[in-house]
Amino acid sequence: MCDPxxxxxxxxxxxxxxxxxxxxxPAAVAAPTEATEETTVTAEGSELERSIGLTxxxxxxxxxxxxxxxxVFPGIAAGRAGPAAAGSFAIGAVIALLVALPASELAxxxxxxxxxxxxxxxxxxALPGAVVGISIWLGLVFATAFYxxxxxxxxxxxxxxxxxxxxxxxxxxxxxxxxxxxxxGLNLMGTENAAKLQNYVVGLLLxxxxxxxxxxxxxxxxxxxxxxAPEQFMPFGPMPMFTTAALVFTSYLGFAQVATVAxxxxxxxxxxxxxxxxxxxxxxxLYVATIFVATSAFGSDPLSRFGETAIVEVARxxxxxxxxxxxxxxxxxxxxxxxxxxxxxxxxxxxxxxxDALIPQRASRMNLRYGTPHVALAxxxxxxxxxxASGEVEVLAEVASFLHLVMYGLMCVALIAMRRNEPDxxxxxxxxxxHRLVAGVGxxxxxxxxxxxxxxxxxxxxxxxxxAAGWYKYYASDVRxxxxx
Numbered sequence: 001m002c003d004p005x006x007x008x009x010x011x012x013x014x015x016x017x018x019x020x021x022x023x024x025x026p027a028a029v030a031a032p033t034e035a036t037e038e039t040t041v042t043a044e045g046s047e048l049e050r051s052i053g054l055t056x057x058x059x060x061x062x063x064x065x066x067x068x069x070x071x072v073f074p075g076i077a078a079g080r081a082g083p084a085a086a087g088s089f090a091i092g093a094v095i096a097l098l099v100a101l102p103a104s105e106l107a108x109x110x111x112x113x114x115x116x117x118x119x120x121x122x123x124x125x126a127l128p129g130a131v132v133g134i135s136i137w138l139g140l141v142f143a144t145a146f147y148x149x150x151x152x153x154x155x156x157x158x159x160x161x162x163x164x165x166x167x168x169x170x171x172x173x174x175x176x177x178x179x180x181x182x183x184x185g186l187n188l189m190g191t192e193n194a195a196k197l198q199n200y201v202v203g204l205l206l207x208x209x210x211x212x213x214x215x216x217x218x219x220x221x222x223x224x225x226x227x228x229a230p231e232q233f234m235p236f237g238p239m240p241m242f243t244t245a246a247l248v249f250t251s252y253l254g255f256a257q258v259a260t261v262a263x264x265x266x267x268x269x270x271x272x273x274x275x276x277x278x279x280x281x282x283x284x285x286l287y288v289a290t291i292f293v294a295t296s297a298f299g300s301d302p303l304s305r306f307g308e309t310a311i312v313e314v315a316r317x318x319x320x321x322x323x324x325x326x327x328x329x330x331x332x333x334x335x336x337x338x339x340x341x342x343x344x345x346x347x348x349x350x351x352x353x354x355x356d357a358l359i360p361q362r363a364s365r366m367n368l369r370y371g372t373p374h375v376a377l378a379x380x381x382x383x384x385x386x387x388x389a390s391g392e393v394e395v396l397a398e399v400a401s402f403l404h405l406v407m408y409g410l411m412c413v414a415l416i417a418m419r420r421n422e423p424d425x426x427x428x429x430x431x432x433x434x435h436r437l438v439a440g441v442g443x444x445x446x447x448x449x450x451x452x453x454x455x456x457x458x459x460x461x462x463x464x465x466x467x468a469a470g471w472y473k474y475y476a477s478d479v480r481x482x483x484x485x
Contacts, residue, residue, distance in 0.1 A: 052264045054271045056195040059202040060261065060344070061279025063337030064254030066205060067147070069287040071154075071331040072308050073248050074294040079304025081244040082235040086291040088244040089251070093284030095449075096252040098442035099408045100280050101432045102415035104273035107259045109418070109428035110485065111268030114352025115259030115345075116407040121356065123414035125482040127472055132407050133353040134468035135461075136260075139403035140346040141380065142396035143253075144339050145387035148176035151335035157312075158328040161321065176388040183340050184381030187347065190370045191264050194344050198337060205333040208326055209286060215318060216293030235300065246452035250401045251287060254338070255279050256408065260345040269429030346380035347373055358476045395456055402453055402461035405446045412443035425485045 052060070069089065077085035106119040117136060121129020152172035159165070187194045234241065258265070258275045265271050290311065294303055297314045306313045315327035351373040354363035367374040387393055416439050418426055432438050450458065 050264060050266045050268075051190075051192040052195045052261065053266050054274055056199055057258050057261075057265055057271050057275030058279050058282070059195070059198040059337070060341045061255045061258045061275055062206070062282050063198050063202040063334075064257050064341040064345075065252055065279065065283045065338075066202075066209075066286065067150075067251065067334045067338050069248060069251030069283070070209070070290050071311055071327075071334060073251060074290055074314075075303050075306045075308065075310025077244050077248055077291065078295050078300040078310070080236075080247070081240040082232070082300040083291070083295040084234045084236075084238070084241040085244055085248075085295070085300075086288045087241045088248050089284065089287040089291060091242065091245040092249040092252050093280060093287070095245075095249060095442070095445045096255060096280045096284070097277065098438055099412060099446060100255050100276045102412050102435070102439045102442060103256055103259050103408075104276050104430050105428045105432045105435070106411065106415055106418065107262050107272040107276070108269045108430045109426050111262040111265065111272060112352065113261065113263030113348040115262060115349070116256055116411050117260075117349060117352055118262075119259075119414045120407070120410050121481040122484065123417040123482070124410065126356075126358070126476065126479045127469065128410060129356075129481055130353070130358045130472035130476065131465050131468045132410060133349060133356075133358060134471060135403045135464050136407055137346060137349045137353070137379075138383075138464055139400040140342050140349060141383045141387065142393065143400035144180070144342040144346060144380075144384045145176075146393045146397035146400070147335045147339040147342060148180045148384065148388045149173070149391060149393050151179055151332065151339060152176035154328060154332040154335055158325065158332055161325050161328055173389060173391050177385055179336070180339065180343075180381065180385050180388055183336075183343050184377060184384075187340075187343055187381075188367065188370060188372055188374055188377050191261075191344070191372060194340060195264075198340055201333050201337045201340070205330055205337060208330040208333075212315060212318070212323075212327060212330070213286070213289045213293055216297065216314070217289065219318065220293055220296030243452070246449050248287075249449050250398070252280065252283065253401050253404045254341070255283075256404070256411070257341055257345040260348050263348065273430045343377070343380055343384070346384075347376040350376035350379045356481060357479050358472065395454070395460070398453055398457040399460045399464070402450055402457050403464065405450050406461070406465070409443040409446035412439035412446070415439045421483070423483050423485075 074085075077088060081088055103116070103119070106123075107115070110118055110122060112118045114133065117129055117133035120132050149172060152175035155175045156171050183194075186197060255276050258272065258279065262268055262272060265275070294310060294314045297303075297317050298306075298310075303310050303314075312324050312327050312331075315323040317323075319326065350359070351364050353359055354361050354376065363375045363379060364373060365375050366372065387396065415432065415435060419435055450461075
């Protein structure tokens, strides 16, 4: 049950004091705010209880990112760049850090739900904010559907490896639908419950990966197992390492979800930067280690022939059927953690744009029993289940990456704009050194990677952004957000 102050605030949120021409409250746009260690506080009262600590924040970032980089890309990347694919993942981690640093400063100055949307709308204005906010809402829906279909695939493969063959094609979608509904319900019953699940899942996932990579690393170094001749690091030259970096960067799309749930993070001035930067570093090390172990086990050419199941075959080579089962379980956990974090982040993105009256404010209403934004969660989980039922989500996953990269680039631009204008309320606990250089390179890198995507993904992504801009002009063109906390 939520406390009386929170209940009063939720009741008052349903009865805005004034309204713009669309019937929405302008107070949501201009109300002064204060972030404490326990709640996000506005002039009208409490919004969201701060129930996620540093461990939970890192679990959201790590849990969202661990996925394709380990369970899909090793064979594909090794086929393109050889062992130098480890360098490709390292380049991706550096670019992610160049975005995570500006995002960390903005998050400590504006520790509010909505993350990148909130930063961009306050630094660049309501139109860019609306385009990013609505686009990221849809982008996270696409990504979550992709994760849930992946969950169904891994669950079916795990059962088949264990000798229980239910017919993988027939159970993938039903498994994804059931688990998607369960995760949405868990988030509805309290953010703390979702955070606890995230902590447990990511903890078990990391344990499996550390054991696997630890043994694989000892084998690669010749300490255990058979001795193998080292492969040339760059068999195809240096350029494939950079082009492969553009492919695998999608593995790092997720650290900014920590900022999206900033309104739920305890002690945001300390925990937000540590969670975002820490999650990129943890995942980057795991990705580089995975490529090192995988290419040492088989060599680049055999590994590339395994394709998207390469890491399962690497685990099988080390531990037989039990090794394959363990890594399939890890893949299952990775899809669970990614889907759970994405549902939570999607609901907070909807909550934030609704509070700002860019979409109807009823979407920001809170559940009086659990203190969670139930309408926003429905707007997150409902479309996800529809997409999972279709089973066709691969292209939409890359569209999600496109929309995230646009947000990342604009977050870097937002930092430069904030530092140039610095309103009185802008007082971050963390400041980026050499911010123009860091943010400038981060923005250019993010926008440049979009050019390596499929034309279909680029077209769909641009169409979504144009539709979001059209909605803003139609529905909320009188909303002003720039420079207002």
